[in-house]
Amino acid sequence: MLSLRIATASVLFLILLLAIWAGPLWFAGVMAIAFGLALYEWLRIGNLGPVPAALISAIEMITQFSLYWAGALPKMDWFLFIVDGVVMIAWFVIFFLELFHRENGFKVNVFQCLLSAVVFVPAAYLSFLWLNEQGTWVLVLSVMLIIWGADICAYFCGRAWGKHKLCPAISPKKTWEGVIGAYVIVIVFFLLCYWFCDQKVVFTNFIFERAGFGWGVVILAILIALSIAGDLFESMLKRLAGIKDSSNLLPGHGGFFDRMDSSMPVIPAATWMMLAVLLF
Template sequence: MLKQRVITAIVLLAVLLPAVFAPNPWPFALFTLVMVGAAGWEWGRLNASGAAGAVMLGLAVAVLCGVVLAMGWWLAFPGGAWWIAAALWIVGGALALRAGPAGWPRVPVVARWLLGLAMLCFAWLAMVQARSLGLNFLLSVFCLVWMADIAAYFGGRTFGRRKLAPTISPGKSWEGVWSGMAGVLVMALCWSLADTHWAVGSPSLYSLLPERLGWPGAVVALLVLAMMSVTGDLFESLVKRSAGAKDSSQLLPGHGGVLDRIDALLPVLPIAMAFASV
């Protein structure tokens, strides 16, 4: 298993890093378009689409994102739309988690397909627009999710007592969530200081937020983003548990599926773009 994980990670990095660091945003946009199409296929499999339906949903996600890319709409996407996506994630995520795995099958299948289509397309669009703001901004959003996850893991193992969502993800604790938030705030402070001392070519999320919201507003925004990364993770776990699946697929040997790797990014990316559009 470890060997598979390492080989898969190396292959992914060999493709992803040149796309991320390319001076033109198109390689990154095309690579992520393929990945989000695969995530659409996984979403279909987890939501009673059948083999053909899952393929159709994956193609629908890829085609819709491809049209947005080809028409150049991703360059002029209105900032207000990000706030709509943020509100839907915050409210809808809370309702879904409250209902738990038993409540998810009661949502009509067509509604689940449309939700997956919208969720994945918004996340992809936010990702490519974040890349257009600069590599520093894109990496700062990615690292927020990674830091929230890593700090939550170690904080939960060390201090975890109160379960966060035992019917969805028994290993998660409130102490882990708070540790993740603390880790994000420490990283944000260090990153913003680095932005002021080194020329990095573009602002990060951590320099944009204080500039536009002030430090108190930036702290609130970062805590919201850290919490929403947990929401994205729990939401995908809920869907998988409802479908009786351990992983979203085996597309990434040793790592599960694409959704397993991007679940926390799904709400964080559009919400980060909403804050960046203030």
């Protein structure tokens, strides 16, 4: 299983490198496919048939990609600011419900599942493209490192010291110790990055520089919380649907939604925070 996971990750990494090398339009196209497949899997979890799920996913992603290709993105700052603000508030509500119902879970009906899919995924993709335009793939990678760092650190800290369950009715393996470990390690890492790395397009460096040290730590803490919210929400959807993985499209990893669940709230929130700094 480990060798299969490594092989799949290696192929994905190679495709990503080739897309970055080929240029922004190719990079945007490859990521449109990835986000489109995540949207398809999300819709299928909501019990939508394969044909309408594929059709909706294709229409949404082609529309978003076409806007990017047509050069509309630089004119969409205020639109993104409003949309991402609404999406971020929605994710905060979801996180509150997850924690409030941590012992017994809470129901998400089919309409709520489908609506969240068709809103959250395109918002995340369009925000992803905006970040890439602002600071190339380096800025995107620095945001993704927050997500990946929180996930990996929570996993290993939870395995090493985890005793108190975070949301046992939603994701029994996640612990408060894992969350605390993720917060400590990720925040310390990005503080060191700020002190020793002079790269201005790193997301946290930009936030620390423009918003101040205190607000920078608060923003980073919020993004870590949202990454956990996204992970928990997919776990809850899969639990309600009675499935283990969103699909088997990625051997050893499950589906694209499995790999991108934490990105759905974090990317729009990071974009909103950058826009708030730039617009005001």
